[in-house]
Amino acid sequence: LRTQMQLREAIVRQQFEVYYQPIVALGSCRLTGFEALVRWNHPKRGIIGPVEFIALAEETGLIVPIGQFVLREACSQMATWRRRYADAGDVSISINLSGHQLGSPTLVTDIEQVLEDTGLAASAVKLELTESTLIDDPTTATRILGRLRDRGIKLYIDDFGTGYSSLSYLHRFAIDGLKIDKSFVDMVGRDDRKAAIVPSIVGLAHNLGMGVVAEGVETPQQARELTLLDCAEAQGYLYSRPVPRDQAAALIERRI
């Protein structure tokens, strides 16, 4: 399974779905947004996670139509939620962007079109890019991301600290926030040098006026330590796994 043909067929048959994982404010635990995470709803195999097809989608460039679907679906959903729930006016949607998408000549107009069609405010959208995506073609990235940011879209670095981190690009790409990779979050509260990494990233974000989200938070102890470190937001199984649309809507309704 998972050949290029099957992936193409899945696109044609519209078998992709968007799941939503809550992001919360540490301290209050109030919902601040969702990360959109794609799933393949296979007629025989059921829900297939991205680890099983994202690499192939990247290799074949099929991540472009898949990513375009995720963008439209997630923005449309968030626009609906913002209209339906009076309390959801400040809930944001985070969307992963691959290098291929960044290289697509129609990315900016695609996003503009989606915002226009759905009526979603640009300020509701956070795009997540990895360090490697940014440094792959920095000239193109600077131009494209500059145009997106001019429209009010926010840019976050995903898996921060795991790639070829260069502090200069935080400034160059006018980054709005960092998502601290789970591998570092797992070190919080440890009794050795590794424990110093997360406070350093949080401090960096603060000093540069950026947002900061801890990823993969699984225990109340981690949440407590991160709150003490003044990390603004968190995401992880402690709060919720990525969930289908209706369960996400229930979370907004209760405004966890």
Ligand code: G
């Ligand atoms: O739950 P999780 O298994 O959802 O996702 C695994 C990885 O797949 C994530 O780290 C993320 O980088 C990637 N991923 C999930 N959804 C998307 C998407 O819509 N676009 C891209 N480019 N990557 C995604």
Ligand code: G
């Ligand atoms: O885009 P990114 O690579 O950050 O995608 C987030 C990935 O991390 C998704 O695969 C998501 O399912 C996963 N994830 C989110 N929270 C947790 C968590 O608390 N523990 C673990 N093990 N994985 C998580």
Ligand code: MN
């Ligand atoms: Mn992500």
Ligand code: NA
């Ligand atoms: Na991540």
